[in-house]
Amino acid sequence: MSGIGHFRLGHLTLRQPPARDSCFTVVLRDSEMHEHAGSDPRALRETVHRHMSNEITSLDIAAQCLAEFPDAPWELRLELARQCWDESRHVQVLHRRLRELGGHKGEFPISTFEWNVTCALDSLAGRLATQNRTFEAGAMDVVGSLAPAVRGGGDAQTAEVLDGILADEIHHVRFANRWIKAMVAQDRRVLLKVASAVRFLAEVNAALQSKEGEANAVGTVMPDPAQRVPAVNVEDRRLAEFDDDEIREVLRQAGFRSLLPEPPEPPDDRAEPA
Amino acid sequence: MAERARRIGTFRYVEVRLMETAAAWTPTTSEMEAKVMFGRHIWEFAQHADALGRRMLELRQAAQQSLPPAAGYVALLDEVLALDDTARRLAALYDALLPGLVLRYESYVRQADPIVDAPSLVIIERILVDARRQRADAEQLRHDLGLPAPAAGPLAQREGALELVAAPA
Numbered sequence A: 001m002s003g004i005g006h007f008r009l010g011h012l013t014l015r016q017p018p019a020r021d022s023c024f025t026v027v028l029r030d031s032e033m034h035e036h037a038g039s040d041p042r043a044l045r046e047t048v049h050r051h052m053s054n055e056i057t058s059l060d061i062a063a064q065c066l067a068e069f070p071d072a073p074w075e076l077r078l079e080l081a082r083q084c085w086d087e088s089r090h091v092q093v094l095h096r097r098l099r100e101l102g103g104h105k106g107e108f109p110i111s112t113f114e115w116n117v118t119c120a121l122d123s124l125a126g127r128l129a130t131q132n133r134t135f136e137a138g139a140m141d142v143v144g145s146l147a148p149a150v151r152g153g154g155d156a157q158t159a160e161v162l163d164g165i166l167a168d169e170i171h172h173v174r175f176a177n178r179w180i181k182a183m184v185a186q187d188r189r190v191l192l193k194v195a196s197a198v199r200f201l202a203e204v205n206a207a208l209q210s211k212e213g214e215a216n217a218v219g220t221v222m223p224d225p226a227q228r229v230p231a232v233n234v235e236d237r238r239l240a241e242f243d244d245d246e247i248r249e250v251l252r253q254a255g256f257r258s259l260l261p262e263p264p265e266p267p268d269d270r271a272e273p274a
Numbered sequence B: 001m002a003e004r005a006r007r008i009g010t011f012r013y014v015e016v017r018l019m020e021t022a023a024a025w026t027p028t029t030s031e032m033e034a035k036v037m038f039g040r041h042i043w044e045f046a047q048h049a050d051a052l053g054r055r056m057l058e059l060r061q062a063a064q065q066s067l068p069p070a071a072g073y074v075a076l077l078d079e080v081l082a083l084d085d086t087a088r089r090l091a092a093l094y095d096a097l098l099p100g101l102v103l104r105y106e107s108y109v110r111q112a113d114p115i116v117d118a119p120s121l122v123i124i125e126r127i128l129v130d131a132r133r134q135r136a137d138a139e140q141l142r143h144d145l146g147l148p149a150p151a152a153g154p155l156a157q158r159e160g161a162l163e164l165v166a167a168p169a
Helices: A042-068 A074-100 A113-118 A124-152 A156-186 A189-208 A234-239 A244-253 B002-028 B032-058 B071-081 B086-111 B118-145 B153-161
Strands: A006-009 A012-015
Touching: A006 A189, A012 A113, A012 A189, A042 A074, A042 A113, A042 A124, A042 A156, A042 B002, A042 B032, A074 A156, A074 B002, A074 B032, A113 A124, A113 A189, A124 A156, A124 A189, A124 A234, A156 A189, A156 A234, A234 A244, B002 B032, B002 B071, B002 B086, B002 B118, B032 B118, B071 B086, B071 B153, B086 B118, B086 B153
Parallel strands: none
Antiparallel strands: A006 A012
16 A cells, blocks of 8 residues: 655655545645635635535544554544544535535645644644644634524524534544543653644644735735634633633634633523422 | 454454554545545444454453454455555455455354353344445445446455464464
């Protein structure tokens, strides 16, 4: 079986992309993507297409972790195996929604950035820290804002799909948090692996993300990257077992913008007292 | 008891290898629909391995212990893992390895005491249901993608001629 090699980006070594259908155009930089302005009728299709592509990549990453770390604890391998099925269902449901919206796979360029970074790392703790604890947690923030916005725009079906996916992603982040903590408790050196993985991601991100004022491939002018950080989905991050300090740090990076949890249901005055 | 544990532990080894094979193939397979199918089957193979591994503890072995099969069978698994064409991968896994494994599970079921070894039989019956559906999934995938079905007969014959369970040390 042919393995997947590496490539150089400046002084950084990234993993070559995983295999994709020939209908897809795989690009490396943000600016090569076809992100349309919100009012453009293609914007929602491109968003669904992008999420579908990211789910394929998440499936590839979880599967590669199973293949490349055969000595990982069995209970962790079970979590990764379950994640493979979850991600494959996400691909299916987003592909179905894309077709319902009149789109098709390969309609827009895709990126395998998350794979390029995560699978370049040689430790499972580092991969869990980037893919599950960073990318998937970031997706929780994105989807946490996107689902209500899409619903507000009148597309309840896409919002339902995104809500369902979000519920699964919370567990992927939670099991990574639990296992990283357990690995660090067993061997403090794992913390160095995690820190170096996070630093590596920051370096790659800085090299590839679009700059403020740069126009992408379809002419959309990109804002300052700091302004693109989504509002923090505090409620779901708590469910995924981020602690208060970690949530404070993510909030700081997002300029203290957070999604407000749904207010609790008011008490039913008609109910009989207990 | 020891013989049953040897067979259950060997089945567990094979299920883990099937999980790892589908996992290794996922990033190197181009077709999105094939990746999606592998994603589900990875989880099913993992569940089979987990159930068999729990059963090992009940058979006075270490929980989640796998026992490597005979060397020839391990070599066959390695050979299948090394395939890199989607149609040949599907043929090897779903038309050769899985049908052979189904026959071996069915043989276990026929030979087992239905009362003493009922917990093993319950696990294996569930595996058999999955294995039949997995083969149907692969057939449907080939149909949907218009993939050829390379002859799996020679590989299936080799599989059938091999001992699965290694001789006791």
